[in-house]
Amino acid sequence: MPPAFFFAPGGRPQALDIEVxxxxxxxxxxxxxxxxxxELLANHPDRRIGVALDSHVFDPDxxxxxAYAEAVAGWHRRIDRFVFAIxxxxxxxxxxxxxxxxRLCRRLERLGVVSDDDPVVPVAHRGSAIGDLLGPDxxxxxxxxxxxLRLPRDQTPVIALGGLAFSQYGPAGMSWMAAQLIALGLxxxxxxxxxxxxxxxVLKRTTVVSFDSSRPVKQAxxxxxxxxxxxxxxxxxxxDELRASRAARLAYWIIDTRDRVGLxxxxxxxxxxxxxxxxxxxxxxxxxx
Numbered sequence: 001m002p003p004a005f006f007f008a009p010g011g012r013p014q015a016l017d018i019e020v021x022x023x024x025x026x027x028x029x030x031x032x033x034x035x036x037x038x039e040l041l042a043n044h045p046d047r048r049i050g051v052a053l054d055s056h057v058f059d060p061d062x063x064x065x066x067a068y069a070e071a072v073a074g075w076h077r078r079i080d081r082f083v084f085a086i087x088x089x090x091x092x093x094x095x096x097x098x099x100x101x102x103r104l105c106r107r108l109e110r111l112g113v114v115s116d117d118d119p120v121v122p123v124a125h126r127g128s129a130i131g132d133l134l135g136p137d138x139x140x141x142x143x144x145x146x147x148x149l150r151l152p153r154d155q156t157p158v159i160a161l162g163g164l165a166f167s168q169y170g171p172a173g174m175s176w177m178a179a180q181l182i183a184l185g186l187x188x189x190x191x192x193x194x195x196x197x198x199x200x201x202v203l204k205r206t207t208v209v210s211f212d213s214s215r216p217v218k219q220a221x222x223x224x225x226x227x228x229x230x231x232x233x234x235x236x237x238x239x240d241e242l243r244a245s246r247a248a249r250l251a252y253w254i255i256d257t258r259d260r261v262g263l264x265x266x267x268x269x270x271x272x273x274x275x276x277x278x279x280x281x282x283x284x285x286x287x288x289x
Contacts, residue, residue, distance in 0.1 A: 002262040003203050004028055006052050006083075006212040007254060008196070011035035011059070016274040017217065020250050022046055023273060025266035026258065030212040032056045033071040033085065034063045042078065051075065052193075052212070053085040069104055073111040076119050084156045086195070087122045091163065094128035118156070121193060125163030126176050130183055134159060134190065157209050159184065162195030174202075181207045200260045216253035220246055227252060235259075241270040248273060 009017045011032040018040060021029070027046075031037040033053035041051050053072060056062040063071075065088050075082040088104045089097040101122045113119055124130050161180055164173040177197075184192055184207045191209030194202065198213040219226050224243045231239065235255045241248045248270040258265045 003208045004210040005198075005258060005261065005263055006030035006193075006210060007216065007257075008054075008212045008214040009037060009217055010214060011037050011056070013037055013217070015040070016247055017250060018044065019274045020247050021254055022048075023266065023268045024251050024255050024258075025264060026254050028052070028083065028210075030054055030086075032059065033068050033075070038071070038075075042075070042081070047080065049081055050083045051078075051081050052083045052210075055086055055088045057089055057091060065100060065104055066107060069107040069111060072104075072119060073108055073113050076108075076113050082119070084118075084193075085120050086160055086193075087120050089123035089125070089162075091125065094125060097123060097125070097128075118158070121157050121160045123160045123162055123195070124180060125161075126173050130159055130180050134187070157193035158190035160193040160195050162197075164197060177202065181205050198257055198261070203261050213257055216250055216257060219253045220249040223249070232256065232259075236267045237270055245270055245273070247275075 005026070006028045007021050007026050008030045009021070012035070018029070018037075021027075027048040028050045029037075029041055030052040031041060031054070033055060035056075038051070038053065041049055053075060055068050068088055072085045075085070087097065087101040090100065101120070104120055108120065122134075161177060164177060177194075181192060181202075184190055185205075191207050194208055194211040196213060197203075197211055198215055202208065203211055224239060227242055227249065228239075232252075235252050237248050237252055242252060251268060251270075251273060255265045
């Protein structure tokens with residue numbers, strides 16, 4: 001079973017980006033918890049939508065931990081739509097990430113979110129280890145067959161792995177990623193969410209249960225020249241349609257991401273895609289739904 005793909009359109013996407021994604025069968029999204037995109041998805045009428053939240057780690061005006069906790073608590077009440085939330089992590093600072101993960105969990109408990117529900121996924125960045133967040137390995141696990149240890153891919157992750165963009169996904173970073181996935185596979189249960197990583201050679205590992213990517217948005221901006229070298233006519237768009245329409249290019253790249261990892265997608269005609277609209281308004285802060 002392929003891993004789940006969470007499309008990451010950003011905190012202020014063009015409004016049509018959500019509609020284009022839904023049109024090609026993309027129903028899972030990862031968005032900043034206190035963003036206009038989160039609010040749009042919360043109020044969207046399509047009941048197939050599933051949402052994961054991130055904690056604005058790249059946002060220069062990042063909301064405080066308490067504001068993020070209230071956003072997560074509000075989403076947690078939306079059992080029809082909420083999937084999980086990425087912890088309040090910090091780039092290049094695994095110790096602070098661990099401290100704030102604990103703070104976030106305690107804050108959520110005070111807001112009525114039971115910790116046993118595991119709504120928050122801790123993050124291990126390159127340079128840290130899953131044992132720092134999930135506890136030490138156990139010798140007792142050695143006697144359990146590996147097929148019992150694997151986490152079915154219909155469950156939410158127990159850890160997120162990230163921080164590889166800064167190493168340009170080089171050999172050292174990918175070796176660290178592989179080591180964490182191997183270690184995760186030797187635990188009684190648990191699978192990984194890969195932050196911003198959509199490489200099929202990594203995603204085929206059974207311990208990867210989900211991933212997110214903003215690649216379709218970025219690639220759509222590059223126009224036809226990004227598509228031409230490996231153009232796939234079977235995705236249903238002509239070169240002229242892809243040259244003329246950003247919506248068609250976005251649909252193409254979402255389909256491409258799904259297809260490369262073995263996920264199904266829905267064919268759509270360029271003429272049926274929504275027309276271009278302005279980006280969503282400046283990001284609005286909110287604390288609860």
